[in-house]
Amino acid sequence: MSRQPFYQAMKLLLFYLKREYVKLSIWLLGLVVTTVAVALAFSGLYQSDTERQLMAETMENPAMKALVGRGFGLDNYTNGAMLSHEMLVMTMIVVAVMSILLVNRLTRQDEENQQLELLLALPLGRLSPSFSAIVVLFLANGLLAIVTTVSLTVLGVDSIDFVGSLSYSTALFASGIFFGAITLLTAQLSNNQRGSMMLSYLVLGISYMVRAVGDAGDLWVSYLSPLGLLQETQAYVGNYFWPQSIIVLISFIIIALSMSLREKRDLGSGLLPDRRGKEAASSFLKTTPGFILSLQKVPLISWFVAMLLIGLSYGSVLGDLDAFLSENEVIQQIIGSTEDYSLTEQFIAIILKVMAIIATIPTLMVFHKLKSEEVKGRLDHVLARPFSRLKVYMWYSVISLLTSIFLLTIGVISLAGAGVYVLDTGIDFMTVVEANLVYLPAIWVVLGVMGAIYGLEGKFDGFTWLYLLFCFVLIYLGDLLEFPDWLMAVSPFYWIPELPVDAFNIWPLVTLTGISLVLFIIGGVGFISRDIRQN
Amino acid sequence: MMIDVSGLKKNFGKVEALKDVHVTVEKGRIVGFIGPNGAGKSTTIRILLGLLRKDAGKAEIFGLDCYRDAVEIHKRISYVPGDVNLWPNLTGGEVIDLFIDMQGKKVAASRKQELMKRFDFDPTKKCRTYSKGNRQKVALIAAFSVESDLYILDEPTSGLDPLMEREFQALVKEQQAKGKSVLLSSHILSEVEQLCDDVVIIRQGEIIESGSLKDLRHLTRTQFIVETKSDMPGFKDVSGVFDVTKNEDKWHFQVDHEHISSVLSFLGQFPVTKLETKEPTLEDLFMRHYESDDKGGA
Numbered sequence: 153m154s155r156q157p158f159y160q161a162m163k164l165l166l167f168y169l170k171r172e173y174v175k176l177s178i179w180l181l182g183l184v185v186t187t188v189a190v191a192l193a194f195s196g197l198y199q200s201d202t203e204r205q206l207m208a209e210t211m212e213n214p215a216m217k218a219l220v221g222r223g224f225g226l227d228n229y230t231n232g233a234m235l236s237h238e239m240l241v242m243t244m245i246v247v248a249v250m251s252i253l254l255v256n257r258l259t260r261q262d263e264e265n266q267q268l269e270l271l272l273a274l275p276l277g278r279l280s281p282s283f284s285a286i287v288v289l290f291l292a293n294g295l296l297a298i299v300t301t302v303s304l305t306v307l308g309v310d311s312i313d314f315v316g317s318l319s320y321s322t323a324l325f326a327s328g329i330f331f332g333a334i335t336l337l338t339a340q341l342s343n344n345q346r347g348s349m350m351l352s353y354l355v356l357g358i359s360y361m362v363r364a365v366g367d368a369g370d371l372w373v374s375y376l377s378p379l380g381l382l383q384e385t386q387a388y389v390g391n392y393f394w395p396q397s398i399i400v401l402i403s404f405i406i407i408a409l410s411m412s413l414r415e416k417r418d419l420g421s422g423l424l425p426d427r428r429g430k431e432a433a434s435s436f437l438k439t440t441p442g443f444i445l446s447l448q449k450v451p452l453i454s455w456f457v458a459m460l461l462i463g464l465s466y467g468s469v470l471g472d473l474d475a476f477l478s479e480n481e482v483i484q485q486i487i488g489s490t491e492d493y494s495l496t497e498q499f500i501a502i503i504l505k506v507m508a509i510i511a512t513i514p515t516l517m518v519f520h521k522l523k524s525e526e527v528k529g530r531l532d533h534v535l536a537r538p539f540s541r542l543k544v545y546m547w548y549s550v551i552s553l554l555t556s557i558f559l560l561t562i563g564v565i566s567l568a569g570a571g572v573y574v575l576d577t578g579i580d581f582m583t584v585v586e587a588n589l590v591y592l593p594a595i596w597v598v599l600g601v602m603g604a605i606y607g608l609e610g611k612f613d614g615f616t617w618l619y620l621l622f623c624f625v626l627i628y629l630g631d632l633l634e635f636p637d638w639l640m641a642v643s644p645f646y647w648i649p650e651l652p653v654d655a656f657n658i659w660p661l662v663t664l665t666g667i668s669l670v671l672f673i674i675g676g677v678g679f680i681s682r683d684i685r686q687n
Numbered sequence: 688m689m690i691d692v693s694g695l696k697k698n699f700g701k702v703e704a705l706k707d708v709h710v711t712v713e714k715g716r717i718v719g720f721i722g723p724n725g726a727g728k729s730t731t732i733r734i735l736l737g738l739l740r741k742d743a744g745k746a747e748i749f750g751l752d753c754y755r756d757a758v759e760i761h762k763r764i765s766y767v768p769g770d771v772n773l774w775p776n777l778t779g780g781e782v783i784d785l786f787i788d789m790q791g792k793k794v795a796a797s798r799k800q801e802l803m804k805r806f807d808f809d810p811t812k813k814c815r816t817y818s819k820g821n822r823q824k825v826a827l828i829a830a831f832s833v834e835s836d837l838y839i840l841d842e843p844t845s846g847l848d849p850l851m852e853r854e855f856q857a858l859v860k861e862q863q864a865k866g867k868s869v870l871l872s873s874h875i876l877s878e879v880e881q882l883c884d885d886v887v888i889i890r891q892g893e894i895i896e897s898g899s900l901k902d903l904r905h906l907t908r909t910q911f912i913v914e915t916k917s918d919m920p921g922f923k924d925v926s927g928v929f930d931v932t933k934n935e936d937k938w939h940f941q942v943d944h945e946h947i948s949s950v951l952s953f954l955g956q957f958p959v960t961k962l963e964t965k966e967p968t969l970e971d972l973f974m975r976h977y978e979s980d981d982k983g984g985a
Contacts, residue, residue, distance in 0.1 A: 154737070156758040160789060167785055171774060265772040270826065273736050273766035273839075274789040275758050419738035421699075 157415065159277035165284040168258055169291075176292050179250045183243065183296060183324075188303050190239055195231050195309045204229040210469060211237065218368040219465050225389035230311035232388025236320055240387060244327035244379055245360065247296065251289055251332035252352045258285035260339040260348040263420060272419065282336060282414050286407055293328035297321040316388035319396075323382045326396040326403075330378050331356060333403040333410070340413040343422030378402075440547045448521055452555070455514040459563035462510060466503050467570025470496060500571070500584065501650040502627070507563050508591035508645060509624050512598050515556040516616060519599060522548045523606055523613060526685055541680045549603060549672055556595045564588035579652075587651030593664035594644035598623070600671030607675025610685050689714055689837045689868040690735065694744035697730055697892075704730045706892040708744070712837070712868050712885075717859060719883035719900075720872040721973065727892045728872045729769075732841050735870075736766060748837065762791060765830035769842030769872075771822040773814035779825045780810030786829035794832045802828045805854050819846035831858055838862065838869045844878065856882055876969040886969070888976065895976055900969070907967040907975065908941035913954060914961035925953050936960075 198204045208229035210216070217223065221241040225233035259282060262268045268281060277283075304317035331352065338351035359377040366374030367383075374380030384395045417423060436442040445452070522544070525531045535541060568584035602616035623643040630640050640646045644667075647660040690712035697705040705727045712718045722728050733739045734746050737757030746753040748760045773782055787794050803810055806824045814822065823846045830838065838859070844852045859869055859882055873879050879886065886903055888896040896903060908929060914936050922938075923931050927946020932939045942950050954962070 154755050154757060159758040160791070163789060171776070266768065266770060267772055267774065269733075269736075269738060269768060270766075270771070270786070271789070272738055272757070273761060273764075273768075274786060275761035275791055276789060277758055278737070418740055419733065 154278055154415070157277040157279040158283055159275060159280060161277060161280040161283045161287075164271070164276060164280050165287050168284050168288050172254065172258070172288060172292075176250075176254070176288075180292065180296050180299065183246060183250075184299050184303055187235075187239065187243060187300055188307065191231070191235050191304060191307060191309055191312060194234050194238075198231075198234070201229075204231070204234060207234065216465075216469065218364040219461075219468075221363070221383050222367040222370065222374070224386040230388065231309050232311040232313070232316050235312065236316075236385075236387035236389070240320060240323060240385075241360075241363070241379055241383060244324055244382060245356065247293065247324045247328040248331035248356050251293065251328040252335045252349065252356070254292060255285055255289055255332045255335035256339065256345060256349050256352070258288065259336060260342070260345045263339070264345045269419060279411055279414060282339075282411055286332070286336065289329065289332040293325045293332070296328065297325040300324065311388060313388075315391050319385045319391040319393060320387035322393065322396045323385045323387060326382055326399040327378065329403045330399050330406075333406040336410040337406050337413075340410050340417060341422055341424045343420065343424070343426055347422070347424075440543065441551055444518075444521070444547055444551050447525075448518060451517065452514070455559055456562060459511065459559045460566050462507070463563040463566030463568075464570045466507070467567040468574055470500070470571045470574055497579070497652045500579070501587070501653050503567070504564070504584070504588045505591065505627050505645055505648075505650070506624075507567065507588060508560065508595060508648075509620065509627065511556060511560040511563060512595045512620055514559055515552050515595055515599055516602055516620065518555045519548055519552040519602055519606075520613070523610070526610065531684060535684060542676060545603075545607065545676050545679045549599075549676075552599055553596065556592060556599065557589075560588060560592065560595070561585075583652060590651060590656075590661060591645065591648050593661045593668065594648050596668035597644035597664050597671070600668035600675070603675035604671040604678070605675070606679070608678035608682070610682060688712075688750070689716075689748065690718075690870060691747045691750070692731070692735070692745065695731065695734065695741055695746055696743040697727075697734060697739065698742055704892055705734075707894070708889065708892065709894055710870070710887050710897070712870050714868055715863065715866050716884045717863055717869040717871060717882050718885045718887060719879035720870055720887050720889065721874070721876065721879055721969075722889035726889045728889060729841060731889070732839060732870075732872060735839060736761075763835055764837045764839055765790070765833055765835040766839045767823075767826045767830045767841065767843040769845045771819075771826045773817070773822055773825060775815030776813060778811055778813055779808065779817060779821070782814060782825055783810065783829045783832070786826075787832050790833045790835075792833050799828065799832045802831055802858075805858070806851060820848065820851065823847055824851070827855065827858075831862070834865070834867075836867060838867065840869065840871045840873075842873055843871070844873070844875065852878070876973060880969045888973065890976070896972075903972060904967055905944050907972050908943050909947065909967065910965040910971075911938070911940050911942055911950075912961075912963040912965075913938045913940075913959055915957050915959045917957045919954075919957055922953070925950060 198207055208223075208226045211220070211223060212226060220238050223233075223237035226237070229237075262271075262281065271281065272278065298321075300321035301314070301317045304312055304320065305314045334355050335348065335352040338348040338355075342348040342351055359379045362377040363374050363380035363383070366372065366377070366380055374383070378399050381395045382399060384390075385392050413423060434442075437446050522531070525534075531544070534544060564585050567588075568581045571579065571584065572581050598616060598620055601619060602613050605615060606613035623645050626635065626640055626643045627645060629635075644664050647664060649655065649657050649660065688711060690710060692711070693709040695705050695708040696703075708727065708731055710718070710720065710731065720728055720731070730739065734741050735748060735753050737754045737760070740754055749763060751760050753760065773779075777785075783799065787799070802808075806828060808821065808824045808828060812821075814825070817825070823843065827843060830840075840859075844855055847855065856878065859871070863869065869882075871879065871883060880900070883900060885899050886897065887894055915938070916936060919938070922928065925946075927943040927950060929941045929943075930939070
């Protein structure tokens, strides 16, 4: 044991707060606003008990239980019960991610970047960094709990009371503390930032999966998962506080264990054996597309899983939908009413559009990697070798295009698969798949916009994300708010025929593909003739 | 005694990073710590800073244990690493203040200003925009703003331009004049030669040479260049003469220190038109060790 292990921890704490307060404010604001907005939206969308009870029935199937949790008070589905059922698990996961990122930044990341070395060469206790990071963790999650409790209470929504809100937000608090503590532990186990973060996410993923299995089958295994246990607070129904207490207690034990491990180990080392990397580049890595794909392996796999889950969850709710939709006027308005088709078919048309928007995100991300490579100066290594700019640009474009095709297909196959399984009415599997794939040209146009802006300027391509968000808003609210046609026409998704409902028409698809091609060419010409940025 | 290290051992798994390291730094001395990449310089320094735990031996600074009493020791030392990474969203000025503040000593603002001026450093930029040299300056300014008893510098000038390097050397000399001590690990042998009183050479985790630069020079040979029209029969057999090469009238050779006078009297027999001698550089010394060890297959 060294002397003065916590020396100057207070000073370090202030420094950490200074570093983190902007990021944490954004996280906390986002979390609180979302929670409040959802609470308000629920009470606005479902005004009568019967509407809520219908909603409860759609939630009462294994797929939904696996997705959002088993739910409590389903027989008396109040606004509060609905909020905690549909939002608690998801929000706990987001809080967990925030806490994992926070603790990882302040511990292993500083250690890996040798910033901890600079700090520990000053008169600072060896455990001061870990201790201060944990204090920041408690402050952030504590503040979140307080603000959430207060804001939910003051909303004055029927059945969302103080005790329920306190039980809800302390569950969020406990989730944040637990996964922050886990991250402090993984920071001692792995000898690098990425490894530590992956281990923490693994714990989070397993917690979610164990809970999903347990909830779907109403099994006790849910209690083995911290998320499953925290669900047992039954916010707005039972309002228990023992699950939070247990989780926070366990977190303290994990924190103490991590600190003693930190005290024993060398700076920069990890307790888990270092996996030996590959000695030579594989022949896959040596190809240009292989190299680009390898750089983004983890995000691509994550998106593959995400699209699969999104498809399955949308697909699995289709069965109970018709009855529910006919009751809900707001959603009817979003969908727009056509006499000839069932509401489910029209709903599918909307969902497919949303799926297409979601699939655009990874597509843009794959291309956007080119920019981050340029900005970080790593593109220089490639371009300084006999490697033409055009080749680099083309490969990134091609791989982005393939990503859009692949991920959209995965999403719609899982959606249609699950949909056909739950729907008794004969909605054809291939019809749904085709109805989704016709959106590809629209995705390509958005990608083309990014390609053109990036190619010409090397910056401002972030604008594309706003454009995508705008397209989403047009789809989601366009009919509801009765936007004019010329505004709707800005979105390429507007031009795509909504297949089960509209008739198939090849010309919009050809035109949009043509537009995206022109945009790509503009970007390519720009990219080969402009300066490659530094920093 | 400022630094007292002896019999120091450190293993990373099966790799013996340090086998037997002994380093001493006396008060008021500048000690150069040299060796090839991977020899164990940084490992030794990180043990001195209490960042790594030793497996055996003694590692003390100011008579205190480097691991157990790290906090006490760090109140009186300054450290500059060779690879400085900073927080991208803070400015250089903020980081310098933070480091000084954590050191816990009062520093006159004028001292900080003076150093920033000497290093031609703009503290208002975010760290993410600094080049390697500028990040290095942040660590140097923070370290030298504080009047520490001991400065531990691990390749502190990497990335600095020659002007700044000269400024750094002047700064080290000034601190020495105030009675401060320095441990300087470096690859730049000319820098070590100009600054250091003592030199410690490490190789594969072992100290292979240590002592004052003057003493070390005595262990090696002096370079001679002699010009004479006449042939010098039997010169190659004179004891203490090595590596004789002849290029027209010019003779190049090396002489052991204890044989210099006998060689000079031998040369006196011939009409010598020019005589040059060169002290061996640290580089000769360094290379001689490695070359001979390589041949030994160690």
